[in-house]
Amino acid sequence: MFKIGDFSKLSLVTVKTLRYYDEIGLLRPIKIDRFTGYRYYSAGQLPRLQYIIALKNLGLSLDEISAMTKNSLSSSQMRDVFIKKKVELQQRIGEEQKRLMQVEKLLERIKMEGKMPDYQIVIKNIEPMNIASVRDTVPEIQDMDGLWETLKAVRTYHASSITGPIMAIYHDMEYREKNVDVEVAVPIHEEITLPDPIKVRNLPGETVASLIHKGPYETMDAAYQALMTWCESNGYELAGPDRHLFLRTHKDVGNPEEYISEMQQPVRKI
Amino acid sequence: MFKIGDFSKLSLVTVKTLRYYDEIGLLRPIKIDRFTGYRYYSAGQLPRLQYIIALKNLGLSLDEISAMTKNSLSSSQMRDVFIKKKVELQQRIGEEQKRLMQVEKLLERIKMEGKMPDYQIVIKNIEPMNIASVRDTVPEIQDMDGLWETLKAVRTYHASSITGPIMAIYHDMEYREKNVDVEVAVPIHEEITLPDPIKVRNLPGETVASLIHKGPYETMDAAYQALMTWCESNGYELAGPDRHLFLRTHKDVGNPEEYISEMQQPVRKI
DNA sequence: TATGGACCCTCCAGTAAATGGAGAGTCAAG
DNA sequence: CTTGACTCTCCATTTACTGGAGGGTCCATA
The missing domain is CATH 1.10.1660.10 (Multidrug-efflux Transporter Regulator; Chain: A; Domain 2)
Known part of the structure; x- marks a missing residue:
């Protein structure tokens, strides 16, 4: 004893x-x-x-x-426990390695550029949602304003059905300056019906790489660049049209330097 | 807002x-x-x-x-943080992988033997300690009893200086049945001086693979086997003479089935 | 027999990063 | 005005311990 x-x-x-x-x-x-x-x-x-x-x-x-x-388990029960543990461990190791890789990439970039990157990119899972939208191919990006006008009806007469910030969806698979195939949209509850050319449709859930941009829209190409670079070096590939969420616009603030947008690029792990 | x-x-x-x-x-x-x-x-x-x-x-x-x-750190401070994180991550991944390997080995053994192994092996760090000991080469293991007799003086007259269970240290680098080079020892405070042939010496700290055996000493070879197998498959090599701690002996209990011993085999990660 | 020091006890607080829930107050549409 | 969705604070819980306060116990020595 x-x-x-x-x-x-x-x-x-x-x-x-x-x-x-x-x-x-x-x-x-x-x-x-x-x-x-x-x-x-x-x-x-x-x-x-x-x-x-x-x-x-x-x-x-x-x-x-x-x-x-x-309970002094039988050996087959023991085996099951350890198999479960094994899977769990493999998964955790996978995650940690992914993290390690991201840290390494970040260090590389700090070394290359001499400073912290300006953009933080984060992977998110976006839930499916219903949207009211108008889609068209416009000669210049500024012409998108016409589409906003069309949607305005929804935003004034169905304000209470709106469930999120307004957004633009760029359907071109590559970047283009002219003849942009763009869909402007506003998330809504399902119930309402709307006059042509406004359509109500379901936007599927996605895994997206998200980036928040502060400042006028003209300076967003750097953000887009950063997003692409990040996807490439972190092993993601593009998986659909990217969305642009307008979180703070001229309606909320005067100075375009204060605009806030979020880019959501659907991606898939390679 | x-x-x-x-x-x-x-x-x-x-x-x-x-x-x-x-x-x-x-x-x-x-x-x-x-x-x-x-x-x-x-x-x-x-x-x-x-x-x-x-x-x-x-x-x-x-x-x-x-x-x-x-504190909006400078970019070199940032870099340091991330470098630290990187090292930390690498270390954790290493540990988890070691764990994973052990689980895999265990699963293998369960599959091979159809049941949980009888012995649990654990890596420990043993602190250095002072021991009073007698060492000799005895023709048969049973002859070790003579050495115990010699040490008995310590155990009776210096009972209060004893700091741990008695032990045997097997100095032969490979297993042998005859002419065993064995040292029997008892951990003590440093101060006491003892008559020949008892020596007081320092036993260095070690990393050991430890195994607890229940039952008579005759059945310990299976334990020794298990220990060797474990070391081999988990990437450790032997690094010194193994110690045998007598935790419950004939002095504590009548039935040899109730004897408890601990084997400590110094090891080194390969 | 007294005592000092080592040892032991219980109870409480704290860790990291949230999560879950109770009970109560607030907002906005109809 | 009602109703339901939303928000608030406060408390408890999670894991596997660690640290400390305050107080009791053991035992070898003086």
């Missing part, structure tokens, strides 16, 4: 931890003095403790270990 | 999380209504939030992010 300190020295497990394992019922002392509360352990408990430590080193949680040691 | 729910939809960060970020001062709303307590955010805060999320995805803690965004 060992007092907790001696047992701790034998097992190289701290006294605090032993008391904790007692508390959660993972490893109870063979005896607790009724009067002093002193815990007494026996050498015979060392295999059990060793077992616990071994399982912990494999990455099992104390809960899992409790379950395994208490 | 958005209420917290709208801002949450825009940023895809939960309301709870936004409130938490407010609480820890990471991202405060631009305005809080003095009477209702309602938080109001602006589109202009999205870049900041995006930045926070990007850094979080790289594996930085909110504390680190706070420090980075509050």
